[in-house]
Amino acid sequence: MKWEIAMAYEFVQVEREGPVTTVILNRPEVMNALHSPAHFELDEVFNAFAADPAQWVAIVTGAGERAFSAGNDLKHQASGGRMGSPPSGFAGLTSRFDLAKPLIAAVNGVAMGGGFEIALACDIIVASEAAVFALPEPRVGLAALAGGLHRLPRAIGTKRAMGMILTGRRVSAAEGRELGFVNEVVAPGELMAAARRWAQQICELSPMSVRASKQAVYQGLDEPSLETALKGQSKYPAVAALYSSEDFVEGPKAFAEKRPPQWKGR
Template identity: 40%
Template sequence: MTKGVEVSRRGRVLEIKMNRPKVNAINIEMSQALGAAFAELRDDPELWVGIITAEGDRIFSAGWDLKALNSGEMQLDNWWETADYGEGGFAGLTENWKLNKPVIAALNGLVIGGGFELALSCDLLIAAEHVEFGLPEMPLGIVPDAGALQRLPRRIPYNIAMEMLLMGRRMTAKEAARYGLVNKVVRKDDLMTVARAWADQIAGSAPLAMQSVKEVLRAIECRPLEHAFAEMRGDQLETYRQMLKSEDSAEGVAAFVEKRAPNFKGR
């Protein structure tokens, strides 16, 4: 374990677990450790999918380490410039624009503040049934500017997002599922079983194809439809272009025609 972050490999899946008692508050060192873990996922061709979770069943993360902020260890003004939070911005994922491999959030407890922003940065969210989401920054005189302001109103109805942002009210896992904020709600004892099953299913796909999905969606987000097509068909999306002429694309088609399982190799 490095700076409250445990990293383990399970086949083509990298599992990242936060374990910094009592609430997995993320300080600079922990953010750097998370960034290093996600960089490992990004850079290792043998890793195709990531899972982020936390120890126990009480809390996923309370987000920013307010004690470190209060002590002066961390700064508020221009915080993204005054300290090195590691690759990928705060928590290693909130501004990680180069990680095309999918990340599953296995949410084991309260998802609060910056912990919520980390979860919002993931591609698939699985929540234990007792999980609640909250943004308690307003009474502190600050705002959740590491992803919640930017992402939440795009994921759920604007007025519901504003209720969470302005009033700090919590949202249950069941309500989050109704809005599509989380993909699935499960018993807490089943959380990692389901997350690993999803990761294994994704890892059975051609990696360049699944990485192209993230690359393309990031490039075309909020673009008019005609411009989205033009963006995708330009020459800027490297992974998508590699996928079109890859051995795996030919293998997938051949396997379908020959009625056999494909043998994808990531090239």
């Protein structure tokens, strides 16, 4: 199948191939830094992805070779440009807590501040060897309040996270993998192929099972104990949807008939 342009936006490019959507942050002239209009466009993009039953996985990356995203467009802010973001947060993503479909960040360069927060809001991070991560907001009198201060400690532990947060230091892709927030590091020219490989592996599974698993992990982490997480998981919307889905019947049936399952995502 060929990658197709799904819809035209000013600051974002959206492509689709089969059940995979690729979202490209498209402001390379400012290292894909985002301003208010871009946030609202991305809100529309992820709303459409969430609502489309034919789309199962999304890859998020940046246009050009220099940056995934340099975060907040400080020059736009300093010039008095329109500020604000949708309820879904920075990039229409960082406060989007009800998206059960998996997201893959393909980090092709600089992921600073809000750019790093976008990547942390994804479920899997694949990074180019040229990628660099940091939460440098305190250097300009700000703080990483779009999720970075909360997601990073949950991903790598408090002490390791504080070592990055309180210094604003830059971390390479290789160190990011050692710390535990990067899943895979590849050569720059192999980044999108690697991200699509992850997406394809996910698409081989039941979309209903994947969504139930993602939701159970994240909501379970917020439960006060393992016991309450186990007892409460059947009430999570994606888990309940799995139990009543066609895929829930198709999986065991295909196994018994010794054939590949035909997932419907419903």
